[in-house]
Amino acid sequence: MGNKFRSIETKHHAERDAFFDDLKKLDRRAFLRVAGISAGIAAGMGLRTPHSFQLVNVAEAQGTKPRFSFAYISDTHLYEKKLNDRFVRAILKAVDDVNGLDPQPDFVLFGGDLAQLGKPGELKLGAEILKAVKAPVRMMVGEHDWFLDMGELWTDLFGPPNYSFDHKGVHFVVLNSILEKDFWTERKLTPEERMQIVAGLDNGIQSRFEVGAPQREWLRQDLAKVNKATPIIVFSHSPLYKYYRPWNFWTDDADEVQALFKPFQTVTVIHGHTHQLLSNRIGNMSFHGMLSTAWPWPYAPEGLPRLTVQMNRADPFSQFDGCGDGRMDVLESGMVDKLYNLWERNPITVRASYLASGGKQDVPPRTRLPSY
């Protein structure tokens, strides 16, 4: 019965595939003609193609030329393959994506939540798959990796969960922002129960995420060595601001952490956990969320940052819709253009200038299918 009807999505993809197949058949002269016409049409319609897809990459103004790029894969939520291969297929797709980038990114950030329930089989499977990434991989921890053994295996596999490094004049800080106050000892929970509770986004038994005083002290000392004009990029699994408390789209000590970054001119936070297109600007700090490869999350019912342009709601009938990976272009100014590589959709770039101008310039394409 189902074969008789083709959904809108199926038709759309069939047409798109046919179009790209035809493109491959073009000779060079015909290609240039088509490219020229396409660019003309796009210009005529007032569309701006994403940065990486522009025919001629023009740096429009001082400080907007990319200094370098890095890619990310995030929130893969792996189960062991014999239980569930859906999420395994998704991370493999992301690995193909980043390996296919030309030019290659300087490194690939893994944004946390490699595993679903922190099990050895899950973390080791993830580690194995990430070995296939050609560029160097920078790891960040998520709560799904942590709360079974409190990070023991993750640390064995990938090293300390918080660290910093310098790359081409930018100071990078990686935080473990998914620590929680002890809710398990008093309740006499097993490690599995603790993990299961933390894995439930809407499970109110758990505590709220925090960076915690010891790590804040480490951060203070780390930043003390850095020139205030040096651009800072922070990797944090949780958003590092207060978005929606019931789902832990939240960092309890966000204000204290933000205060440590206040003296710096240019600070960008790249975070996971929220599985959606998410943008924010607080003072000197820009915030970008990362996409998940496993599943998209709905926008929270309240607290959405004003500057966020919502992604269209996901089609549940397509495994990959609303999921994806992405790339960060670090500009000469040290700010970041964030490319959301949404699978099955056109990519969306949220530019540094959009956030810095308070939403006045370079507005990303508007939402056509808002949340319910």
Next chain:
Amino acid sequence: MTFRMKLIVGMGAVLSFVGGAALATGPVPPPPKAAAQGAEVKKHALPVSKDGNLVVGLCDGETSMEVKGVKAGQSLTRAQAQHVSGALMEEWLRKNPNAHWDSAPKVAQAPSASGTVRPGGVTPESGGSQVKKQIATPIQDGHTYGAFSDRDEAIWAASTEQFVDEGHRVFHDAKAIGGTVGISCDMCHPDASNTHPETYPKYQVQLGRVALLRDMINWCIENPVRGRPLADGDPRMRAMEAYIYAKRKGVKLEYGKK
């Protein structure tokens, strides 16, 4: 009255007496064949106790049980009667392992995650506090419709919450919905968000037909969750609908919304 008249009346009386007697004692016409009316109800012949004890039969027409220490004709205490009925039920369940006995009370009393119902379910104490509060309150009463107390309402509210809580449990448990790949509803729908029950029925483009909320629940169970669809009357389906609707309290109904 002439002799002739007497004779006629007398004959009539005799005839009607004989006829009546014949009707009352004559052979009963045989009942229609069993095939026409379904299986004949068997008489449950209870075995006689050697010691003259009471024998109780189960309504299945087969199972029976002798009650030690109670003679035939004596009545049972409440505790004895409960013991006997429990034992008979166990015996029946043992004989009918595939009978799909609806364990509704167990479902209704499942301990809830959000804590409105204690393990063990509703007790006589549930809502008891309301009764005390209400004693001195002057309220209009004396009619049948609406003749219920605040305690009644408290119990109904608790029952409803219990039903919703059961939905919350099923919604958050991959095994409970029969999933085979470790995926539960809440993984994509925290707090039942993005389930938009208020938009059904609507034409579901991807299905090519009009769908109800339960069609979409079953779609999710079959596809991302990799389970078997639930029947409309399945207690888990009913409970999940309850939970999803409860989470959208106050949202405007807008069937057909795209």
